[in-house]
Amino acid sequence: MLTVIVPVLNEEQTIENVVKFCFKHPLVNEVLVIDDKSEDDTAKIAAEAGAKVIVSETRGKGISMKDGIMHSTNELLIFLDGDIDPYPVDTIAHLSEPLLLNEADFVKGTFSRNAGRVTELVAKPLLNLFYPGLADFSQPLSGMIAGKKNFLNRIKFFNDYGVDIGILIDMYLMKARIKEVNIGYIENKSKPWEALGKMSKEVARAIITKAQQQNPSEVNEEEVKSIEEINRQMNSALQENLSGFHKMAIFDMDDTILKGRFIDACAKKFGFVPKLEELREQETDAIILSKRIALLLKGRTIDELLDVIHHIEMVPDIKDVIKSLKEKGYFTGIISTSYSLISNYVMKNIGADFSYANQLEFFDGKATGEVNMPSYFFALPESICGHSYCKTNAMQYACEKYKVRIKNCIAVGDSKDDRCIVGHAGKGIAFCTKDELLKKMADKEIKEQRFESLLTYA
């Protein structure tokens, strides 16, 4: 007789049909549903359908499989996934036949589908290197398996995506007779890319760990180095080529995202308008001007400054435009010579990815009057403009960080300070500017206080 073990987590939609499907096979007299503490009605539905439900103490597929083996009463075990419905009619027959005929000790089910990316790019190359005998398996990561209990009992299960490949390697090392059978077509849900990264890592770790445990001396140093080199080169080629597809939109903050300038609002509120105007008239050096303006904020608390920004209106459609740009695949950010306390507040409000600005120093919650200028504003030898202190240097930094080519950047600005960044960006946008030269330098000009038209250039 056969036991079918089904590890599950939140699969109330499919579990009833899976259990009923198992019992349709005449030799199945036991269906064990190993529940990883589902938050829905999976356990209840499975029990009602006739399965024996065992609640797993620890989450993870490997532990659930182990629990299933422990609780099973038959010698021949079949493992199925709880989220597949329908299974091809003869799935259990195909998986169990080689065991029943004593032609195999372990059966790996394959199904018709496109080649999995992790299988082809991670599992197969590593198997080829460390376990050439397993390299011919078409779907070594398939989770539909059947085996004899005395073999399965001796396996040390991984408790992550490495579990299936781990079982296959252990069976191979135990010299079990392994057979791969095709069970037909299954609708397989594609995993999101974040899950693929995790899966790649865990599968690779499982294969390499098993190889190291088996015989550390046999893991050829040259082969490991060749994998590292191939990986490095592939990664560099990918970065180089994918940078062509990455895009970025950079916004100035004062008088662009904000309907007004933060420091002007502070001057009004804290009463240093004349002093600010005098400084702007006297001081031509941007760095010294920033430092002297910061002194005017000495003694102001974080709350007072946040209260100022809270009362400055933003261009009404900025949030929607940021959202739309992100949907189009753009990284979005703020580059401002104002203060990071404020630009971070705006960034979070509008949902942008980053903000680069000067850092106002605080002690005991009060501004000291000092301002730190982050290194990304300063020119490096490879600076495209060469200006010692410039937003373009920050754009270049952002482009390197996010792997975006400058020609794929949109820069939006309004003032003379933005000429360089607008001029160097792939698409420079002058936004409600009074600076005539900026208008001429920009690829496009937006005259109304809305960013919507930006989307037509993106």
Next chain:
Amino acid sequence: MPNNFYNILVPVDFSSRSKWAITKAIELANTLKCNIHLVHVVPGYAVPLIGADDYTVGYDAAGDMEYAARKLRQLKEDYQHHICSGGNIEISVLHGNPQTELAEYIQHYQMDLVIKGLARFNLLHRVWSTVSIGRLARKTNVPVLAVTSSGLVSHFKKIVLPLNGHIPMRRIRLAAMLGRHFKSTIYVLSLRNGNEHNLPLVNETLEVIQSLTTIPVQSFILEGKNLAKATLDFSKKINADLIMITTLKDFFLPGWWNRITQKLLSYKSSIPVITMEHNGNE
């Protein structure tokens, strides 16, 4: 230094012009750290062919394409070791209308610059080349650098930028980028129009350049009626290394015949000339 140049295309017809264009491309690729694409177009029935070994065409041009692919592979072998900046040489044989095929290749593979060799003595070829340079620049919106065997491109110390009534933003950006690499000086030129000075335009252009870069810039008001001729004379005088123009008629050589044949100043220049398409913001 990061830049906006990743790929340089050299259209190859296996003549000596192609060879010096490749040599110039390598000089530039080594400085700008980019890839070179050697592309030959077999005229006629249009079939793109990349990796000629694997491609079969039931057409008598197949032989030409095989031959071209073989020669390109040989060129790649000969020149690959001259690349010392980490870039690559890619080769492709295309089939069809040369202008159309090149334009498609340029768009598809995102070329940033095209380098064409100009015949020194074959005047007919020179006329045709200058016309095709203008067309290619217009069609693809990618700068086309025309070089003769004598023009050096290993350094662009003196970049000449003639003005024709607009602030040439695209040319300024490119000049600023090249200028940072080669530590160049930009020479902004303008013609004196009768008694009128183009001073406001010159001043604005200088301000734009200074807004975008720290490289030195000088301006000159030239006497004369034809901007192309005045630019050529000035460039020779200062021993310039690069002239940057657009496809507009301001850069046609003087004379009705030159206007009809759209002879750009690159026709007469022994100095490398970059031709760019003029658009709204140039």
